[in-house]
Amino acid sequence: MCYLESKKELVKIVKKLGKNKLLPGTSGNVSIRYNDNKILLTSSGSSxxxxxxxxxxxxxxxxxxIEKTQKKPTSEIGIHTLIYKKRPDINAIIHSHSSALSAFAVAHKHLSCILAENIYYFKNVPFVPYFKPGSYELAMNTAACFENKDVNACFLLNHGFVLGAKNIKDAYNMTIMAENIAQIEINAYILGKFETLVCVNGNNDAI
Ligand SMILES: [Zn+2]
Known part of the structure; x- marks a missing residue:
């Protein structure tokens, strides 16, 4: 994909993420790997x-x-660069601040095994301890989670969610899916009855 098309696609996805309340206001940030060793990413404070x-x-x-601009890259740029360095299979990263996933990050609670999608996409979603947003410690600890090739996403405790995928469309779909799963879990909890797939099947065979 050419440079302009890549920029265009990134803008389109960021707008979609915004419409779906995954990047409220000016929060969160998104990037794609461009031509192997370059990164296109949202600027600091962009809405x-x-x-x-x-x-x-x-x-x-x-x-x-590497391209003259009046803008500064997102202050979370370290999260993006360090993950790309560790994971050549990841070409797009979305750091979201959506309400359901952020509620899990605030509650220090993992997604429960309630739907087949959990097991397929989000079996291992580690916690990153709280560090000041934009700090090197936060970037380093987030990227460290991705050293495990089975990890595609992590919770930033009391902050938000980070997800990496092979392309921006996959990253978008997976972030939407994760938010939906988190919302379903919250809804089921409010309804007062909560069964995990292990409860339903009585064993792990169907999972
Ligand atoms: Zn953030």
């Missing part, structure tokens, strides 16, 4: 509702800006 091509910043894999 998902009003994002334009000018809000997308091009950096190298170390996070150095």
């Amino acid at each position: 998902s509702a009003f994002i334009t091509y000018d809000d997308i910043v091009l950096t190298d894999i170390e996070g150095n800006i």
Whole structure:
């Protein structure tokens, strides 16, 4: 995909994420790997509702800006660069601040085994301890989770959710799915009856 098309796709996905309340206001950030060792990512303070091509910043894999711009990359750039360095199979990253997933991050609660999608996509979603947003410690500890090739997402405790995928469409679909699963779990809890797949099947065979 050419440079302009990549920028266009990123803007389109960020707007979609915004419409689905996964990046409320100016929160969260999104990136794609471009031509192996470059990264296109949202700028600091950009709003998902009003994002334009000018809000997308091009950096190298170390996070150095390589195309002249008035904008600064997101302060969470370290999360993106360090994950890309560790995982050549990941080409898109979404750091979301959606309400249901962030509720799990605040409650320090893992997603329960309630639907087949949990097992298929989100069997192992580790916790990253709380560190100041934008800090090197947060970036390092988040990227460390992704050293495990089975990990595609993690909770940032008292903060949000980070997900990596092989392309931006997959990252979008998986983030939407994770938010939906988290919301279903909260809804079931409110309804007062909560069964995991192990409860339903009595064993792990069907999982
Ligand atoms: Zn954040």
